[in-house]
Amino acid sequence: MNTEEQRLTLTEKIFSEKAERIVKAGDYLLLDVDVALGNDITAPVAIKEFEKFGGRRVYDPERIVFVADHFTPNKDIQSAMQVKMVRDFARTHGIKNFFDVGKMGIEHVLLPEQGLVKSGDLVVGADSHTCTYGALGAFSTGVGSTDLAGVFFTGKAWFKVPEAIRVELKGKFTPGVSGKDLILHLITLLGVDGANYQALEFTGPGVAAVSMDSRFTVSNMAIEAGGKAGLFPVDAVTQEYEESRGIKVNPRSADEEAVYSRSIEIDLGTLEPTVARPFLPDNGATISTLTAEKIKIDQVVIGSCTNGRIEDLRAAAAVLGDEPIAEGLRCIILPGSQEVYLQAMREGLTEKFVSAGCAFSTPTCGPCLGGHMGILAEKEVAVSTTNRNFVGRMGHSSSEVYLASPVVAAATAVKGYLCGPDDAALERLT
Amino acid sequence: MIREGKVFKFGDHINTDEIIPARYLATTDPDELAKNCMEDARPGFGMREDVSGSIMVAGENFGCGSSREHAPIAIKAAGIQCVVAKSFARIFLRNCINIGLPIVELEQTDAMEEGDYLKIDFNAGQVTNTSQGAEYTTNTYPEFLQQIIQSGGWLTYATTHLAPQWVLEGERLNG
Numbered sequence: 001m002n003t004e005e006q007r008l009t010l011t012e013k014i015f016s017e018k019a020e021r022i023v024k025a026g027d028y029l030l031l032d033v034d035v036a037l038g039n040d041i042t043a044p045v046a047i048k049e050f051e052k053f054g055g056r057r058v059y060d061p062e063r064i065v066f067v068a069d070h071f072t073p074n075k076d077i078q079s080a081m082q083v084k085m086v087r088d089f090a091r092t093h094g095i096k097n098f099f100d101v102g103k104m105g106i107e108h109v110l111l112p113e114q115g116l117v118k119s120g121d122l123v124v125g126a127d128s129h130t131c132t133y134g135a136l137g138a139f140s141t142g143v144g145s146t147d148l149a150g151v152f153f154t155g156k157a158w159f160k161v162p163e164a165i166r167v168e169l170k171g172k173f174t175p176g177v178s179g180k181d182l183i184l185h186l187i188t189l190l191g192v193d194g195a196n197y198q199a200l201e202f203t204g205p206g207v208a209a210v211s212m213d214s215r216f217t218v219s220n221m222a223i224e225a226g227g228k229a230g231l232f233p234v235d236a237v238t239q240e241y242e243e244s245r246g247i248k249v250n251p252r253s254a255d256e257e258a259v260y261s262r263s264i265e266i267d268l269g270t271l272e273p274t275v276a277r278p279f280l281p282d283n284g285a286t287i288s289t290l291t292a293e294k295i296k297i298d299q300v301v302i303g304s305c306t307n308g309r310i311e312d313l314r315a316a317a318a319v320l321g322d323e324p325i326a327e328g329l330r331c332i333i334l335p336g337s338q339e340v341y342l343q344a345m346r347e348g349l350t351e352k353f354v355s356a357g358c359a360f361s362t363p364t365c366g367p368c369l370g371g372h373m374g375i376l377a378e379k380e381v382a383v384s385t386t387n388r389n390f391v392g393r394m395g396h397s398s399s400e401v402y403l404a405s406p407v408v409a410a411a412t413a414v415k416g417y418l419c420g421p422d423d424a425a426l427e428r429l430t
Numbered sequence: 431m432i433r434e435g436k437v438f439k440f441g442d443h444i445n446t447d448e449i450i451p452a453r454y455l456a457t458t459d460p461d462e463l464a465k466n467c468m469e470d471a472r473p474g475f476g477m478r479e480d481v482s483g484s485i486m487v488a489g490e491n492f493g494c495g496s497s498r499e500h501a502p503i504a505i506k507a508a509g510i511q512c513v514v515a516k517s518f519a520r521i522f523l524r525n526c527i528n529i530g531l532p533i534v535e536l537e538q539t540d541a542m543e544e545g546d547y548l549k550i551d552f553n554a555g556q557v558t559n560t561s562q563g564a565e566y567t568t569n570t571y572p573e574f575l576q577q578i579i580q581s582g583g584w585l586t587y588a589t590t591h592l593a594p595q596w597v598l599e600g601e602r603l604n605g
């Protein structure tokens with residue numbers, strides 16, 4: 001006989017641990033959070049709310065993290081004022097984890113890398129892609145600025161424990177296929193609201209073969225299916241990653257008999273490079289069905305909180321080989337953090353990109369949200385490793401974005417039209 | 431907490447654009463927002479005198495669409511006592527609680543008619559349709575959630591019940 005304790009999803013386990021009692025999907029809880037995140041767009045709103053409600057001193061500066069990444073290095077006076085507000089607030093309140101130009105990275109690349117979020121943590125962030133840290137087996141979700149201000153006052157946030165969808169992985173990626181293809185495939189299966197209210201939980205024998213960087217990519221886009229979180233179990237891969245950051249964690253996974261709202265099985269070995277066509281992330285298609293259309297591309301963007309990690313840059317560089325990028329195409333590479341930037345230099349990737357004719361930028365969100373550093377003009381078409389391809393997301397409202405992996409993006413950069421890696425590129429990837 | 435009033439009935443998937451159209455978002459003044467509440471679902475709604483003190487009843491996925499907090503603010507400022515729907519969009523639900531707008535999830539909203547008189551007892555988890563003599567049970571919210579809603583929202587609750595005095599007075603507890 002199984003007791004209640006032995007039938008929990010990973011989501012329920014993390015919440016139960018934090019609540020110090022067994023909790024189930026549907027329960028409402030008021031809990032201390034381990035980390036609360038704000039960026040240069042959302043933190044100023046929370047700061048104003050905090051002050052409006054009479055806040056003078058934040059409850060616990062240690063658990064607050066601010067990253068200035070969206071419009072930095074500041075693109076105009078307004079964004080400079082926003083960041084100044086956050087910088088001043090951090091100084092006044094002794095918030096050490098404020099990441100400014102020269103030290104910053106894109107928030108969701110930076111926090112795990114710096115060891116600021118870890119397995120088993122409960123994290124809220126005033127940014128919808130806060131779900132990224134589910135890759136570490138943390139429960140981490142996007143909230144509003146009001147919730148962030150609430151943490152300034154109390155260190156707490158309220159939660160409704162979500163139900164979970166089980167995504168059972170088996171097999172292993174073939175060369176040229178990675179986490180991005182998996183998540184675009186899954187979002188296409190679920191639809192952009194298929195996981196509303198719910199957490200996605202990845203399980204099964206295939207998980208072990210999914211790298212940490214691929215897991216971050218997958219968890220990052222859980223929200224694009226409406227998911228509140230996207231969780232991976234804590235296994236040997238996570239332990240190795242955490243250990244490299246000086247963090248020791250124990251394995252953790254859902255119970256065998258956990259109750260899920262739905263189960264989906266995916267054989268990683270059958271996945272092909274997949275892209276999401278304009279204008280929704282669930283508009284997926286395999287690259288083989290699109291190559292023949294020879295869709296001409298004006299700009300390729302490789303980076304963002306989805307695919308701005310070292311493994312992504314390595315894959316892109318391998319696909320480029322010694323080829324220059326196509327005539328008439330622009331390619332912008334954005335490493336996700338200073339650490340990724342340095343590592344790319346050490347490995348000679350930066351030189352390869354620049355020699356091929358790419359622009360290599362300091363970390364920033366920049367073009368991902370149509371902010372700066374690569375805005376699309378009228379009717380331009382982009383292939384981007386980011387996570388949203390809504391109308392006008394990266395620039396003019398008539399521009400179009402295809403979401404893809406670094407492998408597809410780099411292959412496209414070389415050929416000038418939307419395509420996957422050729423045999424020689426695949427050879428270099430294995 | 432008890433909320434009661436006359437029913438105004440809406441359908442499924444009422445989105446935040448219908449609740450408060452983007453063209454009225456230039457202001458954050460609750461009273462201004464209230465005037466345009468539900469404008470694209472039922473023109474003129476926000477201007478009616480009998481809206482204040484009423485109950486809004488709807489179907490599935492109420493409040494879907496953008497995450498704008500203006501939507502629950504407009505409903506609350508219009509004097510709506512409570513929204514009863516089969517289900518709510520996630521961010522909308524979060525926003526309602528954060529700004530202190532009472533909501534109830536109830537499967538049987540199809541049975542309710544415009545103009546019915548509804549009484550919602552939050553502590554007992556009971557919804558009574560006095561016009562039809564029907565009674566329904568609903569999930570009760572935990573104490574803290576009811577208090578958040580009653581006190582007018584998360585930050586009001588947080589500052590009056592949870593935040594230590596030094597957070598509001600500006601002295602650090604320990605250096």
Ligand code: SF4
Pocket residue numbers: 069070106107108127129304305306364365368369386387
């Ligand atoms: S990279 Fe794009 S999706 Fe990620 S945090 Fe920045 S703007 Fe948001």
